[in-house]
Amino acid sequence: MKNFYDITIIGSGLTGLTTALNLAKAGKSVAIIEKDAYTGGQIQTYTENGFTYETGPNTAVISNYEVIDLFNQLPTCEVEIAKESAKKRLIFKNGSLYPLPSGLVSAITTPLFSLKDKINVLFEPIRDKGTNPDESVAGIAARRLGQSFVDYAVDPFISGIYAGDPTKLVTRYALPKLYNLEQTYGSFIKGAIGKARLPKTEQDKLVSKKVFSAKNGLSQLTDAIVTELKTRYSKTVTFYLNAQDATITPLNQNQWETSFIQNGVRTTVESEFIIPTTGGYTYISLMPFISKERLKPISDLIYAGVIQVSVGIRNGATYSVNAFGSLMPGKEKRNVLGILYPSDCFENRAGVDDLLLSVFMGGTKNPLLFNKNDQEIENLVRKELFDIMNIPQSIHFDLFKITRHEKAIPQYLADSKERFELIGQLEAEYPGLIIGGNIHQGIGMPDRIKQAYLISKRIIASKEV
Ligand SMILES: Cc1cc2nc3c(=O)[nH]c(=O)nc-3n(C[C@H](O)[C@H](O)[C@H](O)COP(=O)(O)OP(=O)(O)OC[C@H]3O[C@@H](n4cnc5c(N)ncnc54)[C@H](O)[C@@H]3O)c2cc1C
Structure with missing residues (x-):
């Protein structure tokens, strides 16, 4: 059985679903291929015994306008901004919890950082800019702020976001905004002040930096996208859940074939665009038309x-x-x-x-x-x-x-350069292949939503010429 669509998306997590919604809205037909029996990917909320809990992400910060734009598109889901208490973040030191400083007085009095580094920070604006493009997050922070800031702010912050090691994560890949702050303004402090002074567009004003979830849990967000796709766009969007052993193959004339087994039956869909949104570890089985050796920068991602x-x-x-x-x-x-x-x-x-x-x-x-x-x-x-x-x-x-x-x-380590370059090369060599997912362009939910917007805009723009 063969089915034809404008676009095939592999994966029904936040990236895949958001991309599908934007493309469906633009009148495109979309096939969503998902290996699991359920949608949402890493986002899963459950209610049990009076508790509504997440097993994946819990919250994120509204760091780009697309987050709010997405919620605004969904009639069956509401964004929930965290209570005031969410502004307080605690760091554990020597058996006690201390608030991360949020103002001048707390910054001076906090026992989290050494006196030497507190004084050092005053000179951060005049410190030289870094010259090593592959400097680690710990390296840049130690150089600009001091080791106690690495130990009691940066290291725990990196644990909270990447569950990773700040001495290994490379700043320009893992925290590109921070890297650019130093490169553009010469200093974190000058950069923060400079950015705050920039004129704000209507879209910028939506970027409140507030902590958000969805009312009653994040699955409400992904479920609301699914509901929209299954009701408003039911004629043009098809979900293929429980789709095992998916492989994609380029055909002639900018066509792609995606083949998978569903309920014991081999099914094939064809499309002009193919968008994988899955982890690096899926690429060898997903893309047998590219050698294992060539795929290494993606498939070896840690x-x-x-x-x-x-x-x-x-x-x-x-x-x-x-x-x-x-x-x-x-x-x-x-x-x-x-x-x-x-x-x-x-x-x-x-x-x-x-x-x-x-x-x-x-x-x-x-x-x-x-x-x-x-x-x-x-x-x-x-x-x-x-x-x-x-x-x-x-x-x-x-x-x-x-x-x-x-x-x-x-983990966006020093080898990310090779991975990002390979993604660019593959997309250039194989027209219609657009690589999504958190293997590039950020690991958080706002990054995923932003990437989905970029991908859908790219496809829509390519058909306008
Ligand atoms: C424990 C945990 C905590 C997190 N905490 C936060 C947080 O606090 N804030 C934040 O912003 N982000 C957090 N994240 C990251 C966030 O969850 C992700 O950025 C986001 O959910 C990823 O969405 P995605 O669609 O890119 O990928 P995924 O959600 O992984 O979706 C990919 C989909 O592809 C499917 N798939 C995989 N292989 C195949 C295949 N071969 N064929 C077909 N389908 C396939 C998968 O089943 C899945 O449904 C956390 C992640 C985890 C795991």
């Missing part, structure tokens, strides 16, 4: 594994620290990377007297935690929650869910 544990405690609000989350610097040698407090930040994630926590473990620095069984993970979580939040180790958990993501977050 991922951080993350174990996420959702913990719900009835009448546990007394243990709340009323903050967005707390992060554990590597120097503190804890078994958790960080803890988010969804019940402090968002409505209806738990009863008013209850506590919902999202505990993150593993990362590139602690991969051996993946060898632990559920009971061992629970024991570690109980000990950490006692040490960090004073929650008694014997307390009854009304929710305890472990989700192991072996390939959670791609």
